[in-house]
Amino acid sequence: MTSPTQSVSEITALSDQAITWVILLHSGNATEQDRIKAQQWQERSHSHQKAYAEAEQLWLDMGDALLLSIPKQTRTQQIPIAGQTRKLLSVRWLASLAAAVLLLAILNPYLGFSDYWLSDYHTAVGEQKNIVLSDGSRILLDTDTAISVQVGQFHRNIKLFRGQAVFTVTTDPQRPFEVTTDDAVVKALGTVFEVLEDNQGTQVIVEEHTVSIRPLTEGGEEKTVRINEGQQTRYNAKTGFEPITDINIKQNAAWQRGKLIFKNQELSAVIAELNRYYKGHILLTDNKLATLRVTGVFPLNDPQAVLSMIEQTLPLKQTHITPWLTLINSL
Numbered sequence: 001m002t003s004p005t006q007s008v009s010e011i012t013a014l015s016d017q018a019i020t021w022v023i024l025l026h027s028g029n030a031t032e033q034d035r036i037k038a039q040q041w042q043e044r045s046h047s048h049q050k051a052y053a054e055a056e057q058l059w060l061d062m063g064d065a066l067l068l069s070i071p072k073q074t075r076t077q078q079i080p081i082a083g084q085t086r087k088l089l090s091v092r093w094l095a096s097l098a099a100a101v102l103l104l105a106i107l108n109p110y111l112g113f114s115d116y117w118l119s120d121y122h123t124a125v126g127e128q129k130n131i132v133l134s135d136g137s138r139i140l141l142d143t144d145t146a147i148s149v150q151v152g153q154f155h156r157n158i159k160l161f162r163g164q165a166v167f168t169v170t171t172d173p174q175r176p177f178e179v180t181t182d183d184a185v186v187k188a189l190g191t192v193f194e195v196l197e198d199n200q201g202t203q204v205i206v207e208e209h210t211v212s213i214r215p216l217t218e219g220g221e222e223k224t225v226r227i228n229e230g231q232q233t234r235y236n237a238k239t240g241f242e243p244i245t246d247i248n249i250k251q252n253a254a255w256q257r258g259k260l261i262f263k264n265q266e267l268s269a270v271i272a273e274l275n276r277y278y279k280g281h282i283l284l285t286d287n288k289l290a291t292l293r294v295t296g297v298f299p300l301n302d303p304q305a306v307l308s309m310i311e312q313t314l315p316l317k318q319t320h321i322t323p324w325l326t327l328i329n330s331l
Helices: 007-026 032-042 046-068 091-110 113-117 249-257 267-277 286-290 303-311
Strands: 079-080 085-086 129-132 138-141 145-151 156-168 177-180 182-190 193-199 201-208 211-213 225-229 231-234 259-266 282-285 292-301 318-322 326-331
Touching: 007 032, 007 046, 032 046, 032 177, 085 129, 113 156, 145 193, 156 249, 182 193, 201 211, 201 225, 211 231, 225 231, 249 259, 259 267, 267 282, 267 286, 267 292, 267 303, 282 286, 286 326, 292 303, 303 318, 303 326
Parallel strands: 156 177, 282 326
Antiparallel strands: 079 085, 129 138, 138 156, 145 156, 156 193, 177 182, 182 211, 193 201, 201 231, 211 225, 259 292, 318 326
């Protein structure tokens, strides 16, 4: 139990120091002198021992979370811990993967550099931007999005390299308005539609009137699909078109108003959405947390505030390993 004389800042400082020791000792680079100093640090008080035990458990929890994200054949042998057998990576593998997660979180804003370099307009993680084209059409770019624009006498072509954007198109029958992604070509037959390009393919949502979507590959015109107002679909070059489904336009467009709306959504999906706006990475350490349900309206520009609000209603807690990595643990 924490001493009543300890302040919150003192407890937080102990936790931060303990995490630093655990990362060092599991890095594969710790010397014998480092191990002696870590042991001496733990022996300073019961609070130091408790902080270290909690940090060690966080390390194991992160290992479990990482195990869920890699192929089974890359996992190593059973390692007995405290009378139980838990599936863990070898210490060196776990250290390497943990370092990789931290590195990915730090470098994530820069991984799309080539997209930014080729683009005419782009947004950083957590940023949104309004663009007005020469023909009067408007584009709202969401977080981490990059596009190039070509407006000519007989065409209006937008290349969406990455991210999400909503297009409000000025009618001009002489100049078709098309959005091209790595997988598909989306053609405006109406005025307002949204396109999301991610690792699952191209998602199209129609807010007003109609659009058509076809594969980018040769002969794709023969596979053109029309989507009407209030509908969505997704196309992936490997799996083809997903079924067209109805969508709540007001709820889906909440990001355009600076909000995130979740209605009975699984926590794993909520975290995935928050990660798009978070300058780092949020990681669930317990697979049981993934299916917890979240309902609410949250501010889009402050993922940490969203996590804190969710933390008040669900049996979980968040731990900040670095400014770029947050772990979500069971209570």
